[in-house]
Amino acid sequence: xxxxxxxxxxxxxxxxxxxxxxxxxxxxxxxxxxxxxxxxxxxxxxxxxxxxxxxxxxxxxxxxxxxxxxxxxxxxxxxxxxxxxxxxxxxxxxxxxxxxxxxxxxxxxxxxxxxxxxxxxxxxxxxxxxxxxxxxxxxxxxxxxxxxxxxxxxxxxxxxxxxxxxxxxxxxxxxxxxxxxxxxxxxxxxxxxxxxxxxxxxxxxxxxxxxxxxxxxxxxxxxxxxxxxxxxxxxxxxxxxxxxxxxxxxxxxxxxxxxxxxxxxxxxxxxxxxxxxxxxxxxxxxxxxxxxxxxxxxxxxxxxxxxxxxxxxxxxxxxxxxxxxxxxxxxxxxxxxxxxxxxxxxxxxxxxxxxxxxxxxxxxxxxxxxxxxxxxxxxxxxxxxxx
Ligand SMILES: Cc1cc2nc3c(=O)[nH]c(=O)nc-3n(C[C@H](O)[C@H](O)[C@H](O)COP(=O)(O)OP(=O)(O)OC[C@H]3O[C@@H](n4cnc5c(N)ncnc54)[C@H](O)[C@@H]3O)c2cc1C
Numbered sequence: 001x002x003x004x005x006x007x008x009x010x011x012x013x014x015x016x017x018x019x020x021x022x023x024x025x026x027x028x029x030x031x032x033x034x035x036x037x038x039x040x041x042x043x044x045x046x047x048x049x050x051x052x053x054x055x056x057x058x059x060x061x062x063x064x065x066x067x068x069x070x071x072x073x074x075x076x077x078x079x080x081x082x083x084x085x086x087x088x089x090x091x092x093x094x095x096x097x098x099x100x101x102x103x104x105x106x107x108x109x110x111x112x113x114x115x116x117x118x119x120x121x122x123x124x125x126x127x128x129x130x131x132x133x134x135x136x137x138x139x140x141x142x143x144x145x146x147x148x149x150x151x152x153x154x155x156x157x158x159x160x161x162x163x164x165x166x167x168x169x170x171x172x173x174x175x176x177x178x179x180x181x182x183x184x185x186x187x188x189x190x191x192x193x194x195x196x197x198x199x200x201x202x203x204x205x206x207x208x209x210x211x212x213x214x215x216x217x218x219x220x221x222x223x224x225x226x227x228x229x230x231x232x233x234x235x236x237x238x239x240x241x242x243x244x245x246x247x248x249x250x251x252x253x254x255x256x257x258x259x260x261x262x263x264x265x266x267x268x269x270x271x272x273x274x275x276x277x278x279x280x281x282x283x284x285x286x287x288x289x290x291x292x293x294x295x296x297x298x299x300x301x302x303x304x305x306x307x308x309x310x311x312x313x314x315x316x317x318x319x320x321x322x323x324x325x326x327x328x329x330x331x332x333x334x335x336x337x338x339x340x341x342x343x344x345x346x347x348x349x350x351x352x353x354x355x356x357x358x359x360x361x362x363x364x365x366x367x368x369x370x371x372x373x374x375x376x377x378x379x380x381x382x383x384x385x386x387x
Contacts, residue, residue: 128240
């Protein structure tokens, strides 16, 4: 395993920790792009992934602050309310199982979610965890099982070496490795060594903040659920309160209306995760306070010393035009495989996509995996996305 920086220093070690299947909301948009059958399969796959994460963590007793809990999609704007209630109807009409999903009208939603301006809310099962702890556990176990891990060792080129086995030579600044099979598990960075994914996987910067909760959300007042506070389909904030220490992880909105052109340019097409945006920070913290009625959206949280934002950070996510990752053999590069393009939603996908990829590498067919067909990295899909 070659890692350009420290182990688990990419998005996985920086994410907000939401392991949250989309229960139904994405159905309408996904059905438009991939058809209703694939859309349903995508949603079912996310549910399966949560089950696999639960199973892995409990079987291996992974210490990663895992919290299996309920989650809310809180409707914060009329636009989103219309959109999501329609998506729920379409999901049900297409045969989707609505039994694990609870809908609440505004009065009930306000009481149950503790969001005073909620226009309605949906509830279903999800989980939160400390993603770096989970990832480090997996890497440590693999090292025990013989994995050789080379950190600060970027792969800079892959060339063919003429042997009967068609071996690949992976070059790094520390020397080269010969391998018959190479997996590009580099998410947003995949196009660097796979030019055929250029323009198909776009790096974007996502930003999160850790908040030490003020009195209305601390001690015996902890939030019992995780949240997506949704104003519009692409304008939302995620909120997770860790049970272990009460700290809140706030995922900021990358679709906030009125975002300056400068910020939009800065967070799109970049692999620089060393900076945070002050504009996104201010918007996120103010919105968080407003949502939970903590103040005037400015500094009005009524904070005591030590409460409020502790720090913020960013990480790079890999966006694809059709919202789905690329998994499987790389066309025309026999022995090279890809698993990349998780659209800021990898925690709801990777735990099954990685085992699925291994099945394919061992000669299995796509139908031997649980993955929706639209995840395949085929020439047809690449051509379609080039149009
Ligand atoms: C702030 C933030 C919040 C998020 N919140 C959530 C969330 O709540 N729920 C959710 O589902 N998802 C969330 N995500 C998205 C999630 O983190 C990603 O989808 C997931 O971690 C992708 O995993 P990955 O292993 O594919 O990529 P990464 O974890 O980014 O790993 C790719 C690795 O490849 C390495 N690399 C790149 N190029 C090379 C090279 N040439 N040679 C060697 N190594 C290389 C990188 O250094 C990196 O470590 C969030 C992301 C961020 C940044």
